[in-house]
Amino acid sequence: MAEGGLTTDLRSSPHLKQATTVEDIMRNVVYALLPVCAWAIYAFGLSVLLLLVTTTLVCIASEALFCRLANRPSTIGDWSIVITGLLLALTLPPGFPLWMAAVAAFVAVGLGKALFGGLGYNVMNPALVGRAFVQAAFPVAITTWTPPFLPGRFSELIPSTLTLPFTKPEPVVDWIEQNRIDAFTGATPLALQKFEQITTPVADLLTGTIAGSAGETSALIILLGGIYLAARKMLDWRIPVGVLLGAVLVSLPMWLLDAGRYPDPLFVLLSGGLMLGAVFMASDMVGSPVTPSGVWIYALFIGALTVIIRLFGGLTEGVMYAILLGNVISPLISRVTQPRIFGEEGKR
Amino acid sequence: MFGLSTFKHGVHPREYKELSNQLPIRRLPFAPTLVLPLSQHAGKPSVPLVQPGQEVVRGQPIAAADGFMSVPLHAPATGRIKRIELMPTARGPKTDSFILEVYQGSNQQHSYDNPQDLAKLQGKDIVQLVQDAGMVGLGGAAFPTHVKMTPPPEHQVDTLVANGCECEPYLTCDHRIMLEQPEQLIQGTRLIMRALGVERAIIGIEDNKLDAVKAISELLPAHDPITVQAVETKYPQGAEKMLIKSVLGRSVPPGSFPSAVGVSVFNVGTLAQIGELLPHGRGVIERVVTVSGPGVEHPGNYLVPVGTPVRFLLEHAGVTSGAHEVILGGPMMGMSVSALDVPVTKAMSGMVVLEQNDPDLHKQQAHPCIRCGWCVEACPMQLNPSMLGMLAASSDYDEMANDYHLNDCFECGSCSYVCPSNIPLVQYFRIAKSVLRERAEVA
Numbered sequence: 096m097a098e099g100g101l102t103t104d105l106r107s108s109p110h111l112k113q114a115t116t117v118e119d120i121m122r123n124v125v126y127a128l129l130p131v132c133a134w135a136i137y138a139f140g141l142s143v144l145l146l147l148v149t150t151t152l153v154c155i156a157s158e159a160l161f162c163r164l165a166n167r168p169s170t171i172g173d174w175s176i177v178i179t180g181l182l183l184a185l186t187l188p189p190g191f192p193l194w195m196a197a198v199a200a201f202v203a204v205g206l207g208k209a210l211f212g213g214l215g216y217n218v219m220n221p222a223l224v225g226r227a228f229v230q231a232a233f234p235v236a237i238t239t240w241t242p243p244f245l246p247g248r249f250s251e252l253i254p255s256t257l258t259l260p261f262t263k264p265e266p267v268v269d270w271i272e273q274n275r276i277d278a279f280t281g282a283t284p285l286a287l288q289k290f291e292q293i294t295t296p297v298a299d300l301l302t303g304t305i306a307g308s309a310g311e312t313s314a315l316i317i318l319l320g321g322i323y324l325a326a327r328k329m330l331d332w333r334i335p336v337g338v339l340l341g342a343v344l345v346s347l348p349m350w351l352l353d354a355g356r357y358p359d360p361l362f363v364l365l366s367g368g369l370m371l372g373a374v375f376m377a378s379d380m381v382g383s384p385v386t387p388s389g390v391w392i393y394a395l396f397i398g399a400l401t402v403i404i405r406l407f408g409g410l411t412e413g414v415m416y417a418i419l420l421g422n423v424i425s426p427l428i429s430r431v432t433q434p435r436i437f438g439e440e441g442k443r
Numbered sequence: 444m445f446g447l448s449t450f451k452h453g454v455h456p457r458e459y460k461e462l463s464n465q466l467p468i469r470r471l472p473f474a475p476t477l478v479l480p481l482s483q484h485a486g487k488p489s490v491p492l493v494q495p496g497q498e499v500v501r502g503q504p505i506a507a508a509d510g511f512m513s514v515p516l517h518a519p520a521t522g523r524i525k526r527i528e529l530m531p532t533a534r535g536p537k538t539d540s541f542i543l544e545v546y547q548g549s550n551q552q553h554s555y556d557n558p559q560d561l562a563k564l565q566g567k568d569i570v571q572l573v574q575d576a577g578m579v580g581l582g583g584a585a586f587p588t589h590v591k592m593t594p595p596p597e598h599q600v601d602t603l604v605a606n607g608c609e610c611e612p613y614l615t616c617d618h619r620i621m622l623e624q625p626e627q628l629i630q631g632t633r634l635i636m637r638a639l640g641v642e643r644a645i646i647g648i649e650d651n652k653l654d655a656v657k658a659i660s661e662l663l664p665a666h667d668p669i670t671v672q673a674v675e676t677k678y679p680q681g682a683e684k685m686l687i688k689s690v691l692g693r694s695v696p697p698g699s700f701p702s703a704v705g706v707s708v709f710n711v712g713t714l715a716q717i718g719e720l721l722p723h724g725r726g727v728i729e730r731v732v733t734v735s736g737p738g739v740e741h742p743g744n745y746l747v748p749v750g751t752p753v754r755f756l757l758e759h760a761g762v763t764s765g766a767h768e769v770i771l772g773g774p775m776m777g778m779s780v781s782a783l784d785v786p787v788t789k790a791m792s793g794m795v796v797l798e799q800n801d802p803d804l805h806k807q808q809a810h811p812c813i814r815c816g817w818c819v820e821a822c823p824m825q826l827n828p829s830m831l832g833m834l835a836a837s838s839d840y841d842e843m844a845n846d847y848h849l850n851d852c853f854e855c856g857s858c859s860y861v862c863p864s865n866i867p868l869v870q871y872f873r874i875a876k877s878v879l880r881e882r883a884e885v886a
Contacts (some may be wrong), residue, residue, distance in 0.1 A: 107870040109856030110774040110797065111456050111612060117810045117863045173810070215811030215864070331816065385816035385829045429830070436848050437451075437684060437824040438696040 117214075120329045120380075121174035127320035128181045128375065134316050135309040139189035139241070140248025142256040143309045149193045151180030153200035161209035175214050179203055182222035182375060185310025186368060186415070187229075190241045190253030190267055194260035195233050199225040219422040220379050223415050230415070236264050240283055240306040241271065283307045284366045285411040288358050300365035311368040321374035330378050334394045338373035339364055341398020349406060357406060369401055372414040382422035389425075389432035397421040447650060448692075449675035450685040452823050454857045456612050456678055456775065458651060463735045463742040464615040468623055470746045471759060473520050473549060477750030478530050478786035479505070479541040484579040485586045486512035488539065495526045502555030502725055504575075505541060514577045514587050517726030519748040520545040521554070533753075533771045533778065533785045540786075543750065551748075557724030561634070569638040573717060577726045577789070582606060582617075582681070582710030583772055585790035588717070591709065592638050594702035603641050604690060604701075605632055607648040607655065607711040608674065608681035611773025614793040616731040617711050619744045621648070621655035624715045625662050631718030632669055632709075639707055644669045646711065647690045649676040678775060679855040683708045685823050697851045712792070727789055732756070736774075738766030738796030747787050754783040756794065765798040775856045810864035818858035818868060824851050828858035828868050835871035840879050849875055 135143045158176040162169045170176070183203055187196060203225025211217045230237050241253050255264035283306050284295035299305050303313025311317075324330035342363050349357040364370070377383065377397050384393050397417045404413020482488035489506035499505055499518040506516040522545040530540040559572065574589035594600050605628070609617040621628060632644050648656050650673040660671045674680055674689045684695045686708065693704040701708050716727060728749055735742040740761030747756060753769065770777040771785075774795050818828035826848050834843045843849040849872060858868040 106768065106779050107867060107873070108770075108774070108776050108778060108854075109860050109869065110768070110770050110777070110779070110795070111860060112865070113454070113456070113861055115863050116865065117813060120813075120815070120863055213811065215813045380813045380815040383814065383816075385814050385819045385827065387819070390816070433827060433830075433847070434819065434825045436697060436826055436851055437688075438694040438699070 115329075117175075118173050121178060123324060123327055123329050124178050124375070125174055125181065127324050128178065128185070130316050131185060131310045131313070131320060131371070132181060134303060134313050135185060135189075138243040138303060138312060139309055140245065140253075141251070142248075142253040143184070143189050145193060145252070145256060146187060146189070146191060146196055146309060147181060147184040149196050150184040150187075150200040151177060153197045154180035154183070154204050157201050157204035158209070161205060162213070165209065165213070167213060170214055173214060176204065179208070179221045179225075182310075183225050185371060186222065186226045186308050188237060188240055189309045190239060190255040190264075192233075192236055192255055192258035192264045194258065195229055195236055198232070199229040201225075202228040215381055217381055218426075219419050220376050220382050223376060223419050226415055227419060239264070239267060241267055242306055243304060243312065283411065284362075285405065288362065288366070289405070289411050292355065294358060294362055295366065297361055297365060300362070308368060308371075311371045314365045314370040317370045317374050321378075330374070331380075331383070331390060333390050334378040334383060335373040337391050337394025338369070338377050338398040338401075341395035341400075342369060342402045343398075344395070345399045345402040346406070363402055363405070367405070367412045368414045369398075372401070372418050373398070377418050377421060382418075382425055384425045384429040384432065386429050386432040386434055388434075389428040392432065393421050393425055393428050396424070447673060447675040448689045449677060449680070450688040450823060452821055452825065452857070453677040453679060453685070454821050454860050455676075456860060458676070459613045459735070460615055460618070460651065462613065463733055463744055464618050464652075466615075466619075466743045468616075468619050468731050468744045468746050470551060471748065471751065471756065473545045473551075473748060474751045474755035475545055476525075476752070477519060477522075477541075477543040477545060477748060478752060478784075479516060479519070479543060479750040480530065480532050480538045480786065480788060481506055481516065481540065482538050483516070483585060483749070483788040483790065484514050485584070486514075486590075489513055489516045491527060491541070493524055493541075495524050498523050499543070500555055501549065501551075502553055502728060504726060508574060512587065512590060514574055514579060514589075515726065516541075516577055517555075517728050518543060519728035519750055521549040522546045531782050531785055533780060533788065533791065535781075541750075553723065553725060555725070559722055559724050561722055564634070564637070566638040566640060569634050569721070572721050572724065573635075573638075575724070575726070576717070576720050578713065578717060578720075579727070579789050580710055581712040581716065581730060581790060581792065583776070583790050583792055585788070588709065588713055591707055592635060594639075594700075594707060598700075598702035599705055600639055600702050600707050601641055601643065601705045602691065602707075603632065603636050603639060603644040604687060604706055604708045605644060605646040605711050605714055606681055606683070606686055606708055607646055607652070608686060609652070610649060610676075610678045610681040611775055611777075611793070612678075613735045613795045614733045614773050615735070616733045616744050616792055618652050618655055620712050620715050620731055621652065622658050624719065625659045627718035628659065628711055628715040629662055629669060629718065631714035631716070631721070634717060634721060635707075635709060635714065636668065641707075642668055645690045646671045647674050647680075647686050648672070649674055649680055651676040678857065679823055682823065682853060682855060697848065730787075730789060730791070732787060732791060733793040734760040734796075735793065736770075736795040737798045738763050738768075749787060749789055751787045752783070753780060753785050753787065753794065756787060757783065757796070762796055763798065766796050767799040768797045770795040770797065775860070776854065809866050812864055812866060815863060817861040817863065821857040821861045823855060823857060824848070824853065826852060828852075828872075831875075832858075832866055832868045832871055835875050840875045843872075843875050844879055849879075852876075
């Protein structure tokens with residue numbers, strides 16, 4: 096019904112809405128990831144650029160495909176799938192074969208997201224589901240590291256990058272030697288520490304002049320992205336803080352017991368994928384609890400479990416499994432940590 | 444501001460108060476016809492005292508209270524009762540209403556007085572006079588005021604809290620009343636304190652109205668039992684439970700009334716009207732209504748005779764060509780109006796007109812919940828709207844009520860306001876509550 100421009104549309108209150116939408120949140124996460132991507136490309140060269148492009152495009156295409164198969168409106172416009180694509184590439188070794196990365200991206204979207212019903216319904220972080228899949232499927236490729244800052248990194252690709260689909264990647268050892276990088280053992284700081292008790296200097300860990308997965312090497316740039324998101328209230332600061340705190344709480348006593356064998360807490364925080372996981376993956380809203388105390392339990396659990404896997408497990412890095420496990424128990428945590436409602440605080 | 448007393452959670456919507464908070468209260472002329480529902484309050488409808496065709500004088504009682512949980516109704520203008528018929532109201536169902544034809548040239552002087560000697564009034568006399576005045580909570584609840592003045596005997600009330608928060612965006616009527624009628628507000632507060640037998644009153648005002656804090660404080664002598672306290676400007680500061688928490692630090696238990704923690708809360712507009720009307724023994728026949736919003740040409744605070752059709756008020760204030768949606772009450776909890784013929788009733792504090800292209804009228808599609816937890820951080824009752832929303836989507840209404848405190852939600856709208864996925868959470872909760880109510884009635 097219209098009366099001189101006035102309608103009597105019946106809408107329910109509230110009639111005001113704050114401006115931030117899901118798209119805004121997701122787009123800003125992408126902004127925060129861009130410096131991390133830029134550093135990864137700068138450090139490892141063209142191979143990482145191709146890796147980022149491959150995973151992102153395959154993620155978008157898979158999302159479109161699964162939306163069509165499920166007869167849902169396409170959700171590729173909400174930016175969440177771009178985050179999945181970028182994060183996935185950032186967790187892979189720089190020379191990871193592109194065809195394997197494409198498989199990881201397809202699995203991330205299909206198994207990690209679409210199977211559960213799309214954005215909001217997935218239990219685990221999709222990028223990590225894809226990563227876990229290729230960790231199991233391609234154990235050699237996923238642990239083949241190359242050094243950063245090779246002189247030819249912008250003119251040639253790491254040889255394994257363009258491996259033909261369904262073939263084994265070419266070993267990179269000869270290629271690294273050709274590049275005459277002295278003393279590069281192909282090991283990450285975590286592996287060096289775990290197996291040879293060599294601790295990488297903190298400055299190198301902060302700035303990322305080390306080997307590792309494409310996007311995990313500069314703790315500093317990751318932290319800046321996290322601070323940007325937290326300042327815009329698009330990241331729950333309690334999660335990264337809780338994850339890092341959990342890691343310290345486990346690693347500090349061990350280091351105090353046997354400093355020769357166990358790494359110091361600062362090294363623990365800055366090495367491996369912990370920072371990337373704490374800031375960009377554990378904090379994924381979908382996979383984390385909504386209750387205030389649940390958030391802390393979840394974050395501390397992930398931090399502690401990461402260090403336990405690192406120190407006592409067979410793997411050098413545990414952040415991926417810790418976050419996936421955290422995601423899985425998150426609904427349970429939410430359930431048992433329901434907030435005490437107004438007027439009942441302090442009551443049991 | 445830091446260090447101000449406040450409650451946990453809540454939201455900070457844009458206030459839009461500047462559209463009308465500098466504009467003095469102005470009298471609105473009579474509409475040719477007034478529509479006066481017999482039920483403008485919570486409780487039983489009033490009983491007509493006059494017949495169709497009868498002439499009535501401005502201020503004359505035209506319907507009597509039907510028992511304790513009811514209030515009488517007075518004629519806002521001199522004129523003739525044309526008929527009593529079912530008319531639409533803002534709250535939904537049609538209700539029996541007087542149709543009052545206002546005599547041309549009828550003025551807005553008071554002609555129906557019953558002066559009282561205030562000094563001699565006992566507590567129970569005041570309660571009776573408040574009921575006789577047809578007084579209801581003018582903040583929007585429309586709960587009969589005299590009932591609130593009579594707390595259950597097992598509750599010891601020690602403090603009166605006057606609610607001057609006006610936390611809804613756009614609304615400024617309480618602000619103007621505090622600025623322009625502080626004497627009446629203080630008078631009314633003292634009368635109710637006497638009726639309740641309390642030694643202390645606190646007037647809680649959001650700190651975006653410090654001029655009102657000053658205006659009232661200046662009239663209070665040192666060590667007066669009435670104090671004025673500024674509280675943080677935060678929605679929904681004006682909700683009873685939140686305000687009591689802010690000014691006294693007391694938490695009203697779920698499902699209880701404020702008297703359970705020794706408090707009675709009254710809106711400042713109600714108190715000012717009591718201070719104004721009681722000495723003369725008059726009834727509620729007009730109220731201040733804020734008309735504002737981008738769709739209004741002349742926003743302002745209008746003294747509106749009860750029963751004035753919304754259409755008449757809008758014609759006076761003027762609507763823009765882009766005007767689109769009319770909301771009665773504030774934009775956070777008010778309802779969009781179904782027909783412009785509905786009348787202004789005693790508890791209607793404002794009318795907000797939004798434009799079609801208003802950025803606040805986000806009509807984007809709803810996304811699935813991404814569990815950002817913003818609603819959990821917003822809910823002043825510390826509920827879990829995210830979980831409630833997911834249960835509502837799967838129609839698990841019993842679980843919502845039994846395990847997630849659905850019935851403690853008072854529909855302030857903070858969760859829907861912050862939701863980045865545009866999920867109409869409050870609407871889900873209303874549906875769930877009404878389904879559960881109907882089931883309970885059937886059983």
